[in-house]
Amino acid sequence: xxxxxxxxxxxxxxxxxxxxxxxxxxxxxxxxxxxxxxxxxxxxxxxxxxxxxxxxxxxxxxxxxxxxxxxxxxxxxxxxxxxxxxxxxxxxxxxxxxxxxxxxxxxxxxxxxxxxxxxxxxxxxxxxxxxxxxxxxxxxxxxxxxxxxxxxxxxxxxxxxxxxxxxxxxxxxxxxxxxxxxxxxxxxxxxxxxxxxxxxxxxxxxxxxxxxxxxxxxxxxxxxxxxxxxxxxxxxxxxxxxxxxxxxxxxxxxxxxxxxxxxxxxxxxxxxxxxxxxxxxxxxxxxxxxxxxxxxxxxxxx
Numbered sequence: 001x002x003x004x005x006x007x008x009x010x011x012x013x014x015x016x017x018x019x020x021x022x023x024x025x026x027x028x029x030x031x032x033x034x035x036x037x038x039x040x041x042x043x044x045x046x047x048x049x050x051x052x053x054x055x056x057x058x059x060x061x062x063x064x065x066x067x068x069x070x071x072x073x074x075x076x077x078x079x080x081x082x083x084x085x086x087x088x089x090x091x092x093x094x095x096x097x098x099x100x101x102x103x104x105x106x107x108x109x110x111x112x113x114x115x116x117x118x119x120x121x122x123x124x125x126x127x128x129x130x131x132x133x134x135x136x137x138x139x140x141x142x143x144x145x146x147x148x149x150x151x152x153x154x155x156x157x158x159x160x161x162x163x164x165x166x167x168x169x170x171x172x173x174x175x176x177x178x179x180x181x182x183x184x185x186x187x188x189x190x191x192x193x194x195x196x197x198x199x200x201x202x203x204x205x206x207x208x209x210x211x212x213x214x215x216x217x218x219x220x221x222x223x224x225x226x227x228x229x230x231x232x233x234x235x236x237x238x239x240x241x242x243x244x245x246x247x248x249x250x251x252x253x254x255x256x257x258x259x260x261x262x263x264x265x266x267x268x269x270x271x272x273x274x275x276x277x278x279x280x281x282x283x284x285x286x287x288x289x290x291x292x293x294x295x296x297x298x299x300x301x302x
Contacts, residue, residue, distance in 0.1 A: 015240065018233045019249045027256025029226040030100050031265065032218035033090045039215035040208060041201035042087035045222075047193035050079065052223030054186035061183040070169050071176060071184070077166035079189030082159050084196060089155035096261035097269065098146045100254045101137070101277045102156040108133045108287045109164030117168055129286025132279055140276025145268050178235050182227070248288050251281060 011019075036045045065071075086103070093099045108130040114120040122130075140146045141153050170176065197204055237246045258277070261267035 011241075011245070015237060015246075018237055019246060022230045022233050022237075023250060023252050024256060025226050025230040026250070026253045027260065029222055029230075030253075030257040031096060031260040032221050032226075033087060034093065034096050034261075034265065036215045036218040036222070037087055037091035039211040040219070041197050041204050042091040043084050043193045043197040043201055044204055044208065045219060046080070046083040046087045047190050047197055048219045049083070049223045049227065050186040050190040050193065052220065053227040054183065054190055056224065056228050057179065057183035057186055060177075060179040061187060062180070065180070065184070068173070070173050071181070074166050074169045074173065074176070074181060075185045075188045077162045077169070079185040080192040080196070082162045082166065083189065084193055085155050085162065086159040089152040089159060092155070093149050093152035095145060095149055095267045096265055097254075097258040097267045097277065098140055098149050098273060099152050099156045100257040100261070101140065101280050102153045103160050104251070104254060104280065104284045105133060105137065105157055106160035106163045106167070107284045109161045110167045111287050113164050113168045114171070118171065123290045126287050126290040129283040129290070131283070133281075133283030133287065136276045136279030136281075136283055138276075139279060140273055143270050143272035143276065145270055146273055146276065178231070182231065186227075248285065251285050251288060254281060 033045070040048070089099055111120075111122060111126055112130060115122045137153065137157065141150050146153065170181075254277075258267070258269075262269060
């Protein structure tokens with residue numbers, strides 16, 4: 001099917017396979033982030049991820065650059081700021097599931113910022129979804145298991161807001177090429193996060209030397225499979241289809257991460273956590289299904 005595929009046509013088998021691959025990659029990447037930050041300093045994980053991604057993205061770092069303060073903000077928000085915060089959150093989190101659910105608030109945040117900054121309308125169902133999503137995170141955090149991860153959840157919410165703001169800036173920068181922006185972001189994020197790691201984290205060299213092979217595998221997965229592979233598939237999809245046709249499927253990503261967390265990483269799910277998580281995802285789904293366009297700045301928050 002060509003790039004002029006009718007937007008109303010049913011998704012092809014290849015498109016459905018691409019969606020499934022993105023969901024699985026992002027779901028696994030959340031678990032990989034938790035494993036990597038247990039072995040390596042969180043900001044070092046971010047530096048290594050972007051350094052590896054940059055090695056593959058160098059060919060796209062070609063002038064002319066549509067450089068502007070807005071593009072600089074996109075690179076900073078979606079690079080060292082978002083990933084610095086989110087990897088610290090993964091490093092603090094005792095359980096994977098509550099944090100992953102909380103990070104999905106980037107979708108309501110995007111709708112909220114687009115309404116405020118771009119004048120986009122917010123339908124009543126989107127407003128209701130936004131309220132339900134935030135109440136769900138609050139309810140989840142009040143559970144004893146969730147409360148233990150409250151600092152990580154708060155950081156996850158802040159990181160989601162940063163990602164959402166970058167997404168809105170992307171909408172205001174139509175001339176920016178996605179892979180070029182990714183290359184610029186990696187070129188900025190890798191050295192910034194490296195400097196922050198050595199400046200603020202303890203025993204960096206020792207932890208890097210003693211990190212288990214699984215930690216390096218997780219960094220490689222994040223840098224290559226998630227940052228480049230999943231993003232390339234996403235860009236291919238949104239070039240063929242309206243974003244609203246494909247992005248709601250990505251709400252299944254937390255289901256993959258939470259399943260891994262429960263089955264393999266010792267996550268405990270109490271009824272309150274389950275109810276809070278379900279409410280959050282229901283609210284996010286309402287926002288995603290009623291918003292005009294909700295497109296990640298560079299793929300996904302992790």
